[in-house]
Amino acid sequence: MPKVSVEIPQELLDDLDDHVGDEGKFVNRSDAIRASIRKTLDLLEEIDERQGRIDSSEADD
Incomplete structure (x- = not known):
């Protein structure tokens, strides 16, 4: 599984x-x-x- 690195504010990380x-x-x-x-x-x-940006039948794919 690929790894991703992100920066997160400390308050959000604490939550x-x-x-x-x-x-x-x-x-x-x-x-x-x-x-x-x-x-x-x-x-x-x-x-x-x-x-209406996508058809609901496309969303199931």
Whole structure:
């Protein structure tokens, strides 16, 4: 799996870390970031469909 490096403000990283670990929703930061990216892409796809920028049949590909 390719690795990506990003700069994140400390406040955002602290908020992310609140959801990672034994008592969090995610096992590690990578899992949390992947889930966030997936969710964002899904939302963007829904917006594009509503705006008529993509056909909903194309979105299933």
